[in-house]
Amino acid sequence: MSLIVILLAAGFFVILFSQFGHRLPARNSLIWWLVALFLLTAAIEPNLFRPIIRVLGIELVSNFVLGGMMMFLFFQMVEQQAENRRFSRQIVELTTSFAARFFPEEQARRLAEGGRKVLIILPCYNEAGALPEVLSRLKALEALSTGPERFAFCVIDDGSADDTPRLLASLAASGHVTHSANVGVAGALLTGFKIARGVGADYVVQCDSDGQHPIEEIPRLVAIAAQRGADLLIGSRFASPEPAATAVADPLRSTTRLRRAGGVLVTFVLGLFGRAARVSDPTSGFRVYSRQAVQALLRSMPDEYPEPESIALLALRGLRIDELLVEMTPRTQGVSSLGGLKGLRFMVKVTTALLGLRVRSLVGG
Numbered sequence: 305m306s307l308i309v310i311l312l313a314a315g316f317f318v319i320l321f322s323q324f325g326h327r328l329p330a331r332n333s334l335i336w337w338l339v340a341l342f343l344l345t346a347a348i349e350p351n352l353f354r355p356i357i358r359v360l361g362i363e364l365v366s367n368f369v370l371g372g373m374m375m376f377l378f379f380q381m382v383e384q385q386a387e388n389r390r391f392s393r394q395i396v397e398l399t400t401s402f403a404a405r406f407f408p409e410e411q412a413r414r415l416a417e418g419g420r421k422v423l424i425i426l427p428c429y430n431e432a433g434a435l436p437e438v439l440s441r442l443k444a445l446e447a448l449s450t451g452p453e454r455f456a457f458c459v460i461d462d463g464s465a466d467d468t469p470r471l472l473a474s475l476a477a478s479g480h481v482t483h484s485a486n487v488g489v490a491g492a493l494l495t496g497f498k499i500a501r502g503v504g505a506d507y508v509v510q511c512d513s514d515g516q517h518p519i520e521e522i523p524r525l526v527a528i529a530a531q532r533g534a535d536l537l538i539g540s541r542f543a544s545p546e547p548a549a550t551a552v553a554d555p556l557r558s559t560t561r562l563r564r565a566g567g568v569l570v571t572f573v574l575g576l577f578g579r580a581a582r583v584s585d586p587t588s589g590f591r592v593y594s595r596q597a598v599q600a601l602l603r604s605m606p607d608e609y610p611e612p613e614s615i616a617l618l619a620l621r622g623l624r625i626d627e628l629l630v631e632m633t634p635r636t637q638g639v640s641s642l643g644g645l646k647g648l649r650f651m652v653k654v655t656t657a658l659l660g661l662r663v664r665s666l667v668g669g
Contacts, residue, residue: 313347320382322664325657328382329389331608333656334649343374392607396491399483403460404498408478411456412503414446422526423505424457425496427489427589428480428513432467435459439475441519453526458499459513460492489589490610497598497605508593516632517590525592528628535597535623536615538583539590539630546629563587566651570612573655574619576662581619583627586612590630597623612654613661620665 317340324330345352415421424442428435442457457479461468463486472480481495493510500508507526511517517539529537567587574581589611593601600621606613618625 310348313344317344318663321656322660322667323386324660325606325613326660326664327386327389329385329392329607330653330657330660331649332385334652337652337656339378343378346374395485396487396494399485399487400491400495400498403481403483403495404502406481407458407499407502410478411458414456415454415503415505417454419452419454420507420526420530421503421505422453422455422507422509422522423496423500423503424455424509424511424519424522425493425499426457426459426511426513427462427492427496428459428464428468428472429462429486429492430464430466430468431513432464432471434513434515435468435471436475438513438515438519439471439479442476442479445519445522453523455522458496460495462486462488462492488608490605490607493610494602494605497593497602500595500598501602505598506595508598510589510591510593512589516634518630518632521630525590525628525630529592529594529626532626533624534592534626535594536618536625537592538585538588538615538625538627539632540583540585540588540627541630541632542584543627543629563647566647569651570654570658573658574612574615576658577616577619580625581615583615583625585627586615590632594623606657608653609650613657616658616661620661 320328320340321333321336324333324336328336415423424445426438426442431438439459446455446457459472459476459480461472461480461482463483469482472482481499483491483495496508496510499505507529509522509526511519511522521539525537525539528534567585570586571582571584574583574586587609591611597618600618600623601610601614604617606617615625
């Protein structure tokens with residue numbers, strides 16, 4: 305095959321992959337990488353497939369006809385994926401807007417009483433085992449917020465199928481909203497950000513509902529975010545300790561080595577967005593957002609697990625990103641949503657979406 309055809313094919317795939325996380329859903333990027341590898345190999349070195357073809361008893365037809373049919377099907381797949389992406393976003397927008405309207409007035413009034421308004425949002429899916437303790441710690445934090453900062457929390461039940469709805473109704477009747485369908489972590493954050501916009505929150509704290517994050521550290525994180533002027537402050541297991549502070553004994557005890565390796569890869573890719581984006585714990589879901597960061601992400605919330613991509617988006621907008629060492633505890637209840645093959649799929653998805661975002665930012669798309 306001629307060099308010009310190879311370059312055209314490579315250029316096509318570069319353009320295609322630049323759309324992941326934008327017009328195409330990055331969640332399917334692993335399959336697309338495999339399909340692209342297959343098509344490029346078939347076009348450049350078709351003889352590699354002769355042993356398989358003989359076993360299957362297939363007779364080769366004209367490469368031109370075969371290539372044309374394959375490209376037709378490929379474009380049809382791209383078009384269908386783009387349409388599915390648009391439809392999925394409409395569902396998320398509808399679900400989150402509806403849920404945000406039901407944020408309890410009691411919590412809204414609580415925020416209105418203080419000076420600096422801080423809303424704590426907790427995406428929640430099937431966390432019935434951990435919720436009682438988490439809610440107890442949140443209520444204790446609320447009771448202590450009598451100074452210049454006023455804290456309120458909202459657990460966002462993302463269509464849980466276990467005992468979560470009943471527990472929230474009985475233990476946090478005025479501190480939760482519910483999604484009618486499961487739309488993922490990004491959808492839950494979008495609901496929280498819409499609530500924060502409605503109540504005029506100065507800061508939003510994202511916290512997991514599985515009990516791993518130190519809820520008692522939230523006031524310190526918010527105070528340091530305000531002191532440093534950070535638009536995004538990430539609670540990191542791997543950041544350098546502050547002067548006169550003690551290091552975390554074993555930062556890996558709240559994660560796995562495989563996920564840590566994936567986090568290192570994501571950090572490397574985030575370096576394409578500038579030094580500020582190269583944080584030590586890019587997948588951490590314990591973070592503080594300023595009002596400016598919330599507004600930026602409301603306009604362009606990533607899909608599925610949005611933590612690494614949100615760092616890149618905020619870095620592109622020139623917002624300040626910082627991190628602070630915190631100690632997290634291992635999960636004791638429930639099951640992680642990123643175990644096994646899902647963890648690999650997540651890393652491929654995030655890496656592809658980040659590379660696509662970088663290409664679009666460079667070409668102005």
